[in-house]
Amino acid sequence: MLYPLKFHPILKKKIWGGERLSYKSEQHEESIGESWEISAVEDNISVVSNGILADNDLQELIEVYMGDLVGDRVYEKFGVEFPLLIKYIDANDDLSIQVHPDDETAKERHNAYGKTEMWYIADAEKDASLIMGFNKETDKAEYLQALHSNRLMDILNTEKVKKGDSFFIPAGLVHAIGKGCYIAEIQQTSDITYRIYDYNRKDAEGHTRELHTDLATDVIDYHYHPKHKVDYTPHDNKSVQLVKCPYFTTNLLVFDRDIEKEYVHLDSFVIYMCIQGKFTISTGECEPVMVNKGETVLVPACFKNVTLYPDEVSRVLEIYVEE
Known part of the structure; x- marks a missing residue:
């Protein structure tokens, strides 16, 4: 399982x-x-x-x-x-x-x-x-x-x-x-x-x-690009998109309360990188998994609903592959 x-x-x-x-x-x-x-x-x-x-x-x-x-x-x-x-x-x-x-x-x-x-x-x-x-x-x-x-x-x-x-x-x-x-x-x-x-x-x-x-x-892009830093506004307890490209989508999630995530329309695994704090992830179908600061966890694509329970304010990168 x-x-x-x-x-x-x-x-x-x-x-x-x-x-x-x-x-x-x-x-x-x-x-x-x-x-x-x-x-x-x-x-x-x-x-x-x-x-x-x-x-x-x-x-x-x-x-x-x-x-x-x-x-x-x-x-x-x-x-x-x-x-x-x-x-x-x-x-x-x-x-x-x-x-x-x-x-x-x-x-x-x-x-x-x-x-x-x-x-x-x-x-x-x-x-x-x-x-x-x-x-x-x-x-x-x-x-x-x-x-x-x-x-x-x-x-x-x-x-x-x-x-x-x-x-x-x-x-x-x-x-x-x-x-x-x-x-x-x-x-x-x-x-x-x-x-x-x-x-x-x-x-x-x-x-x-x-x-x-x-x-x-022969592979260098010689053009001048005035902006490289991603513009984003953090929003507590909500995923905020940082990057979306053909290869991956990465969101930032800062949360201090339980968060329910729904991936019904996502045909992809989801990765969480815990940058700050710690949290427990529950799928409702197996034992909850604790994720500490500095740890990374892969949620299989078969889980379409997960809940994140923070022990403290947590900062997480949420990563998956979209069409």
């Missing part, structure tokens, strides 16, 4: 990682840069941590439960490959500047999906920032000239961020996470990244990191 599923986090140690994710490690390791909460990336398949299905991986469950787990339409399109990768990212240093290909290019080059994503700033240090696109209209020639003359930063757009900000990053948008950002990331199932600049940093052996200049140049 299906029920709301939690998974063991897949922790990624990074040279730029911080301490915010150390609590997810049994050894309380530091320098954990990413926690992959739900993943179907090859060699990184999430494994269930709760209930009678514990120790089964996500792909095995989709093979057995198919549309009951992910939604009939989602299963028809993606088969046993779960379509989203859900992460937390803790940046204790500036990450490299990068870009991702779209579906068409990724299919042609890598036989994989492209990578469109979004970020929700779960926390941020004072003066933390992101790089998002260009600060003016540019083109390939100007970009390459700036890159090769070490002036790339002169034409990139920097955005100061604070807790609660949200950003949409379509494939082709040059971007980077800055030091001091703690981010919830929702993206297509893809691990394809083209690194275009890494501040000329060197490792302990004196080597610079590999760049993917040739691959990146």
Whole structure:
């Protein structure tokens, strides 16, 4: 029998990682840069941590439960490959500047999906920032000239961020996470990244990191986009849409009372990322599941009515796939 599923986090140690994710490690390791909460990336398949299905991986469950787990339409399109990768990212240093290909290019080059994503700033240090696109209209020639003359930063757009900000990053948008950002990331199932600049940093052996200049140049969106931050107004005890795109819809839900959610017209799983507080989720058909701050839970598509019971004020990202 299906029920709301939690998974063991897949922790990624990074040279730029911080301490915010150390609590997810049994050894309380530091320098954990990413926690992959739900993943179907090859060699990184999430494994269930709760209930009678514990120790089964996500792909095995989709093979057995198919549309009951992910939604009939989602299963028809993606088969046993779960379509989203859900992460937390803790940046204790500036990450490299990068870009991702779209579906068409990724299919042609890598036989994989492209990578469109979004970020929700779960926390941020004072003066933390992101790089998002260009600060003016540019083109390939100007970009390459700036890159090769070490002036790339002169034409990139920097955005100061604070807790609660949200950003949409379509494939082709040059971007980077800055030091001091703690981010919830929702993206297509893809691990394809083209690194275009890494501040000329060197490792302990004196080597610079590999760049993917040739691959990146043809997928970059060189247009100037004046706005990247998502406009939204929080509304207590009601889901507020942050991003809706062909790959995912993400809402913010801040609640301090019981919330009944109805998904009768939604042919999709629902994911809750608990950014703040804690709550219990009940389907009325199985044992309630407690979701603590920093945890992520997947509600199978077969459950069309769920109730969320907060223990305190809770801030949750609600994620699903629409037509």
